[in-house]
Amino acid sequence: MELKVLQRVMASNDAIANEYRTLLKKHHITMINFMSAPGSGKTSLLERTISEFKNRCRIAVVEGDIKGDLDAQRILRVGVPVYQINTEGACHLDAFMLSQVIPKIDLSSIDTLFIENVGNLVCPAEFYIGADYNVMLLSTPEGSDKPAKYPLMFSKADVLLVNKIDLIPYVNFDFTELTSSLQALKPELKIFKVSCKTGQGLSDWYQWLEDVLNLASRPS
C-alpha cells in the first residue's frame, strides 16, 4: 500500500520533469544538476565555473536550500540570474518544485541552467529532475569510504569532482580506495580532482563542460 503510493508519487515526479525538460529542449537549454553533501563546495564550484563561462554562454542558476538565500547571494555577485527554491524542510529538490520556478525564467535569454541541489548525499539522488547531466562533488575531508556507504548518488552521477584536494596533506583520503570502489559501482564515471579554493585541476572540468555545452562549435 505504502509502496504503491510511493510509486505513484515518483511516476508523477518524472512526468512533471519530462514536461519541462521538453520545454527546455525546445529552447536548446542544457540543464546540469549539482549534488553533494553539505559543505562539499557546490557554490564555490559554481562561482568559479560561472566566472569562467559567463562570457561564452548564457547561464541561469536555480538554488535549492532548505532555508535562506546565502548561496544565491554569492551567485548573484558573480553576475548571473538566480532563482531561489526554499524547500522549507524537504531534503532534496523534486520536479514539482522546479516546475514552479521554470515558468519564471526567461528561457529565450539562456542556454545553460545550473541547479544547485540541497546539500545531502542521499535524497537528491532519488528524485529525477530532468537534468541532462548530474555532477557530483565529494570533498576530501568527507573521506574516501563514501561510495561504499552512499552508493546511489555516485551511481547517478555522470561526473565526480573530488574537491578540496588542497587539504589532502591534512586529511585521511585514499584515492585507491575511492577509485576501486567506483570502478565496481560505475566504471564509466568521469573523475576530476580539483580544488575550488586554489583552482587546481579545474581546467579538465572546464574542458568537459565546454564539450557538453558544444561551445567550440558555436559562433563566438
Added chain:
Amino acid sequence: MELKVLQRVMASNDAIANEYRTLLKKHHITMINFMSAPGSGKTSLLERTISEFKNRCRIAVVEGDIKGDLDAQRILRVGVPVYQINTEGACHLDAFMLSQVIPKIDLSSIDTLFIENVGNLVCPAEFYIGADYNVMLLSTPEGSDKPAKYPLMFSKADVLLVNKIDLIPYVNFDFTELTSSLQALKPELKIFKVSCKTGQGLSDWYQWLEDVLNLASRPS
C-alpha cells in the same frame, strides 16, 4: 491527505520510540544519538570516546548505514558490541528500525547505548528515536554557514561538537558566524571545539559525558 498520512506515520514512530525508551529506562540505560553530515567524524568520535569510557561504563553501539558495515567494523575493533542497521536507501534511522534491533541487545549487560545515525544533515533530525541526548557534529571544512541553511538538526541538538579544528588554518571557518547564528537559533546549545584526529578539546566533551552518565557517583 498526504499531510495526514505523514502525521500518522510520525505519531506511530514516536509511540514505538517511547515504548522501547520505557524498556531502556527500566534497565537504567542512557541512549545518545550521534548525528551529522557524512564524513564529519561520528565514527572517529565514537572510537575515541569508547576507548576513553569502556572501562568505566558498559557500552553498546547501533550503527546506522544505508549500506555496508565499514563503521561497525571500526567500532568492533575498539572492543564493544555493535548492532548494524542497514537502511537500504533510507536517509535516516527511525523508531521502527531501532525497535527491531533493541530486542537483540542484552540490556542487562549495558548502561550506555550509542546510536550512530545515517550521515545526513537533514532527515535524521526529523525522526525522534527516543534518545536521552542528541549529539551533533559539524566539521570545520563544511563551513560556518550551516546553522543558517540546515537549522533543524542544530535546534534538536543538546551538544554540538565542532570537529576537525586541526584543519582551521586551511579552511574558511568563521566561529563568530557560527556562534552568532546558534545564539539566535538555540542559545542553550553546548558547543565543544574538538579534533578527533589530534584529541584536542575532547576532555571537555568527556567531562560532559561523564556528567550525563553520572559516572562520578557510581561505584568504580
